[in-house]
Amino acid sequence: MRFFTHTQDISMVLLRPLKKRKQLRSQSILESYQFSKTEKLIGAKYFNKGFLEAGGILNSTNVSARDTEGHGTLTLSTAGGNFVKGASMFGYGNGTSKGGSPSARVAVYKVCWVRCYDADILAGFDAAIHDGVDVLSVALASLLNSDYIEDSIAIGSFHAVKRGIVVVAPAANNGPTDGSVTNVAPWLFTVGASTLDREFPTYVDLGNKQKLKGQSLSVDSLPSGRTYPLVFGGDAKFANVSVEAGALCNPGALNPQLVKGKIVVCFTGDSPTVDKGKQALLSGAVGMILADLDESGNEQIADAHLLPASHISYKDGLAVLAYINSTKTPTAYITRPTTKLRTKPAPSMASFSSKGPNPVTPGILKPDITAPGVSVIASYTGAAGPSGQDYDTRRVAFNIVSGTSMSSSHVSGIAGLLKTLHPDWSPSAIKSAIMTTASKWNNATGLILDSSNQRATPFSYGAGHVRPNRAQDPGLVYDLTTSDYLYFLCADGYNSSQLRSFSNSSVPYKCPKSSSLDDFNYPSITVLSLNGTVTVTRKLKNVGTPATYNAKVRAPNGISVSVEPESLTFDSVGQEKNFKLTLKAKQAGAAKDYVFGLLTWSDGYHYVRSPIVVKAAAAGAAA
Structure with a gap:
């Protein structure tokens, strides 16, 4: 199980x-x-x-x-x-x-x-x-x-x-x-x-006058009017603990004799962010600066820390370490978090x-x-x-x-x-x-x-x-039925016997002799291994007032896109009409990676948008 x-x-x-x-x-x-x-x-x-x-x-x-x-x-x-x-x-x-x-x-x-x-x-x-x-x-x-x-x-x-x-x-x-x-x-x-x-910003004021923005939901705040000694967790570890464990402020890594009364710098990773603050608090720290461990995850989250804390970016974390290494007596202060609206x-x-x-x-x-x-x-x-x-x-x-x-x-x-x-x-x-x-x-x-x-x-x-x-x-919708989803499973390689888990019917769904995801009526459009020309079919249902919709395409880089027909007129609610979207690679291997475009149907008021995702076949691939 x-x-x-x-x-x-x-x-x-x-x-x-x-x-x-x-x-x-x-x-x-x-x-x-x-x-x-x-x-x-x-x-x-x-x-x-x-x-x-x-x-x-x-x-x-x-x-x-x-x-x-x-x-x-x-x-x-x-x-x-x-x-x-x-x-x-x-x-x-x-x-x-x-x-x-x-x-x-x-x-x-x-x-x-x-x-x-x-x-x-x-x-x-x-x-x-x-x-x-x-x-x-x-x-x-x-x-x-x-x-x-x-x-x-x-x-x-x-x-x-x-x-x-x-x-x-x-x-x-x-x-x-x-x-x-x-x-x-x-x-x-x-x-x-x-x-x-909306954000919950808190700021780190370094002794060298740098001001770094972070995020936090700490309840307690540091008394104002003074700064506090600053130490990096990798430098405040026990002798038998690795620098990495100290930098991550892992359980049992921080030496209270080197941390007590100070603001400690920890990096994200291995354990929950609030737990790092717990370890800092147990070691006698008065506050914590939490920095992202790598640039790919460069995002600051407001957490309910147990001590005054500020979660800063990877880049700002490097700035804090550079400051610590530049002086024998690094200091810092962490401001109380606030609620900030209408952020951009x-x-x-x-x-x-x-x-x-x-x-x-x-x-x-x-x-x-x-x-x-x-x-x-x-x-x-x-x-x-x-x-x-x-x-x-x-x-x-x-x-x-x-x-x-x-x-x-x-x-x-x-x-x-x-x-x-x-x-x-x-x-x-x-x-x-x-x-x-x-x-x-x-x-x-x-x-x-x-x-x-x-x-x-x-x-x-x-x-x-x-x-x-x-x-x-x-205005318009792309609709799908249970039969459409079973057809999708057939196109994805499932056989009629495997479909029993889904169909749950006394009469098993029988897969057609041929099926393709190109005609699956999904609101987004994805084409893989495009080599030459591929045509996909979609069906739109009118759920608004009678209107005529015109197609507009922003083609992915290296791909030409055409729509047939370019205009659809709907006379009543529930009316459905098909269209075809033809994609062509402008040259072999034109899109070595995924490229993105957009198809929009509009009557001047409604804008029915579908993302287009394309990956061309490798150069020299068979059509």
């Missing part, structure tokens, strides 16, 4: 029907509702037979659906929490909190107990389907490179989507490594994580957000979209401290956390609102509406950047950053 090493819950949202008001195009998606005034109903179930069968041991205090870890509470409140005034963590980020679908009925299905077993995950899916949920927010990641037929999340979600349930899942937190994205089945809505325009540029991609290309089916772009997943404020359990560490005895009603589980919960809430606005839309139509109305731009009028301030690609953000107000009226 396989198991998952993620200790999270699956949060599943059952939406209460809401009364729709007359829609105005100037309204936000929330303003399109008149919320029910009846009390929110909450259901909770747990499943542990798979864990127990594998030898797991539970005691009477935790054999329940109670969230002892916090992750399930965070994700469910982000997806469906009601309005709560005065929400904050230690006074940071004070304001009114709400989930993506406030006034929703919610249900929680706990399936993880130290480890997550397939039997328990599938039991959770079965219960949610039986209970009639509308949206499933699956806040855990499948195993990397897992074949669909061996992936309980892929199998369970297929049966949910078959019954009209939107299933949203995180891309995972293994970035910025290429090909690290998980939950890649095309019927899943896979979400990456990006930043908000935002959004940008989180370094931890897992990236494409899709490691299982490279012909399908994953993740599908990105949403806020950095320093998100959400409700929290009373059974754990904000850092999630066993030694953390602090308790908070709200926590500030980062991860793709938080971003996917945002999208789950948005999907719930769309399900209420458009109860007749299929899961794939809702997914298409959110994807094709997404944006690739930040609030500094530039394209979305990664954590190293380089231009991000669709392998990071998919179709772009979510825009809920646009998604309620997308």
Whole structure:
């Protein structure tokens, strides 16, 4: 029996029907509702037979659906929490909190107990389907490179989507490594994580007058009016400890005689960031400067440290070390964190957000979209401290956390609102509406950047950053049925016998004699090994007013693209029309790596955008 090493819950949202008001195009998606005034109903179930069968041991205090870890509470409140005034963590980020679908009925299905077993995950899916949920927010990641037929999340979600349930899942937190994205089945809505325009800055003032910006949620602050001795963890270790262990501030590495009363410099890696502060505190440090270990993960996360701390960049960490080595008496001061709004540029991609290309089916772009997943404020359990560490005895009603589980919960809430606005839309139509109305731009009028301030690609953000107000009226959608997904599996190499895990029908689905991903009606377009010319077919469904849409293409570098026809006229709601997209490499080996473009259909008001991803065949490859 396989198991998952993620200790999270699956949060599943059952939406209460809401009364729709007359829609105005100037309204936000929330303003399109008149919320029910009846009390929110909450259901909770747990499943542990798979864990127990594998030898797991539970005691009477935790054999329940109670969230002892916090992750399930965070994700469910982000997806469906009601309005709560005065929400904050230690006074940071004070304001009114709400989930993506406030006034929703919610249900929680706990399936993880130290480890997550397939039997328990599938039991959770079965219960949610039986209970009639509308949206499933699956806040855990499948195993990397897992074949669909061996992936309980892929199998369970297929049966949910078959019954009209939107299933949203995180891309995972293994970035910025290429090909690290998980939950890649095309019927899943896979979400990456990006930043908000809100930060919690704290500053490091060095004795040489340098001022370095970091992030933190430390409760305690250093007394003002003085500086403190500064020491590098690699120089403050015990004699029998490696420099690397000291630099990482690993447990037992720091020598209290060299650390007491000082600010210690630690680097990320090996252990949780809050635990590094714990080790510094145990050794007598008054504060900690936490620097990124390498430039590829150059992103500062605000954490609930146990002592005054500031998380700074890799580059600034090198500046701190250079200063320490330049003087016999280095000093520093760490300011108290503050809440800063309307920061720029935002959004940008989180370094931890897992990236494409899709490691299982490279012909399908994953993740599908990105949403806020950095320093998100959400409700929290009373059974754990904000850092999630066993030694953390602090308790908070709200926590500030980062991860793709938080971003996917945002999208789950948005999907719930769309399900209420458009109860007749299929899961794939809702997914298409959110994807094709997404944006690739930040609030500094530039394209979305990664954590190293380089231009991000669709392998990071998919179709772009979510825009809920646009998604309620997308104009056109790319729709898919259960038969389409079975056809996809055939094109991906599955035979009729293997499809039994998905079709679950007395009459097995019979794969056609030939099938191709080129005609799979996905909202994004990916072409691999392009040598010569490839034509893909897509079908658009009108979900808006009658209109004529014209095509516009931004071709990938080295690729020519044509659309036939270039114009589509829709006379009624539900009308569908096909088009063909022909891609041609301008010369052999023109795109040695992946290149990206964009197809847009517009009637002058709606803009239906699909990313184009192309990798040309190697020079000299056979057509």
